[in-house]
Amino acid sequence: MDIKRRKLILGGLALGAVAGVTALRPKAQGQGGHSDYFASVAKALDSAGFSGPTLVIDRENLQKNADILTGHLSGHYDYRVVAKSLPSLNLLDVISKRTNTNRIMVFQLPFLQQLVNSYPASDILLGKPLPIAAAKAFYAAPRMGHFDPSQQLQWLVDSPRRLTQYASLAQSLTQTLRINIEIDVGLHRGGVANAEDLAAILNLIQRQPQLEFAGFMGYDAHAAKMPGILGGPEKAITRGLDIYRSRVEQAKAQLGEAYPKVVTMNAAGSPTYQLYKPHAGSAPCSEIAAGSCLVKPAGFDIPTLSDHRPAAYIASPVLKKLSQTQIPGIEGLTAPFSWLNPNREQSFFISGGYWKAEPESPAGLSINPIYGRSSNQEMLNGSSKVTLNEDDWVFLRPTQSESVFLQFGDIAVYSKGEIVDLWPVLANT
Template sequence: MCLEFPSMPELSRRTLLIGGTALAGVATLMSKPSDKSGPRDPYFLQMQKALTDAGIATPTLVIDRARLNANIDTLKHHLPQGMGYRIVAKSLPSLRLIDHIRKRTGTDRLMTFNLPMLLALSTEMPEASQLLGKPLPVQAARQYFHKLPPERSDAAGRVQWLIDTPKRLEQYQDLAKDVGRTLNINLELDVGLHRGGFEPGSELGAVLHEIELDPNLEFAGFMGYEPHIPSLPTSLGWRDKALAGAWRSYRAALDQAAEVFGKEAIEQITRNAAGSPTYRYYEDTSIANEVSAGSCLMKPTHFDTELLEPHTPASFIATPVIKSFARTRMPGLEFADNTKRAWDPNYSKTIFIYGGHWLPDPVDPPGLEYNSTFGRSSNQEMLNGGPELQIAPDEFVFLRPHQSEAVFLQFGDIAVYEDGEIVDSWPVFEASA
């Protein structure tokens, strides 16, 4: 009898197929989600007790004042000798919060971003210097002068109006004549972000000369913002080159201004730069003499960067659990629930929270995730967790905001947490762009 054996090519193909299938199976198992659930953090359990003791039972923005103070002190520690600090009001949108930071830092410099904020700060903190963080449409600036209380008229003299184009400068020249006041003009520089503003060159030179010749305008300084730099790769020195390029542009603009107003005058003007992501780049005052920052004092998730590692998260959204279920059931897809749970243990349990669809990440209890199939909800948001998830209705879920400027305005008064208690309540600004 003649026995037949597979040829070598057939054997190799079969071996490869079996091996490939095995490798695919291993890869699939390696990608299987691990259980992220576990015991709750005592820090958040203590904050939960404080909220309950204070009678709070709705979604609330909580600031940990001890952590805030530590972040303020960290910021001050990193500022070089002679460097001024300007509080970014949009990232800290509460008069009481800003006042607390002013007192602890000793600064009277604010960066303002819209008409309601400008009016509120001029009314409540008339002695402060305000620099517009973005150009204000001239009609909004006109309303500022109409709405500013007469007894706060002096506050207008401490506002620096940000100008980004020759056309806007013309509009503010007309405004200065109409209101019969000298306006302080700060020129926005494009130092690499390419979001508008002037670059060194003939256009900047013409605008500087126009300001010099107009008796109703006062040159107040420059603002150069470079938040793009930390996002650039370090490979091939791209980040370092971008930072050097930003400083080179800023220096060239200062040199142009010195030709018009004199070198001594340029030493005294506002030379504003940076933001939370970049303030630590400035180790002396050779370019900037003040830096702006706000978000680093709260440290929302978008500011979890290498440069801001010394800062600690100081703000959280706390929202009650409305419903809690021992197993997850998807409407219309119940047949797949067991398979889904077997694959992903973090799908095991379900809670529904009061409100939702904000811009945060859940942080406590651990392992909570949004359900992408169920979708987001601003009414009763669904969150899933693993088998170790233990939370009952009326207890709180804690989330970290992605940012502070818009998120903080969605919850009413801020609950101030310190030493295991809610110790104060800080109203927020009127919501506005």
């Protein structure tokens, strides 16, 4: 092969390689600044004098989501609001009134202690088994109002060992403890998974007069993400309901006439509650628990919640704007990195960060995977199409609500172009 031909081939290969890399480059994202909606929220925050990371709730979307949930339940199931996903008394007020319920599901001792004082007429079900030390602390603490744990509170247990601990506590208190039994309906994250354990639990309840069987709880978050090759969500729900039904039948047979006339049969969760609609009237459960669907974090963008609206955002101001993205130690690769991905061209450092959240507005922002995360000054990147300046607001969408909502102090409530209220969050200690 002569030299000219070799150069021609090598040149062609080089051009092909460049063309290939160019074709694989992502397109520059972004359409300038905020949409009209987020521009309105930003203006409202400025008018109200906010200057740091803030959690914002859209009141209209929150209320609309509550109406959507109520419409799906259609009176076939009672509704129990999940406090961990809506950790604010004001949030719980809005939802409980909008959905006409006094039923609350609680997952942690600090929330339980606050809620029994704030909602003395509530019906509370624990959403997970608490250590016996937490139960002891609850009864040792003074309570205000007229909340009666022996009538209004159900402790969740999922093993004979846990129930033995609660039985000893009931004896020491000389007080009735209502016991709800968690059953494994397919999630395999605890819960009674066999007839032998259930029989042992029921037997202990029968022997201990200060324990009262109150019902069952079966959580099925796995069902919403069950792939079609395994039968899909509908089949997973059907399997779970079959398990649920068998546990109920076993309890009725074992307890006989002692089986209560009124029991709590709790099921579902935000990802799956709509899947229960076809089973209305035939399902062994009688109430549905949900919370996150009412604010719809990004982690709940799933088909079963397609009609719900996002109602919660994190707002944070831009502290610094840089026209390039430099990675410490490899500054010489700044230009190549920017060419390979035009969406890394600009850098914006915001106040705070490292939340369980995704950039939402302006469109086109992303977290840099090489630079690293920061809870003090998070870097966000954007192409030249993204228009932001220092002191402008960036909006992120939480991927969950339960831990994220507690990180910002009071919640700013947005309604029709204004911040209309501040809602304190529940204390978690």
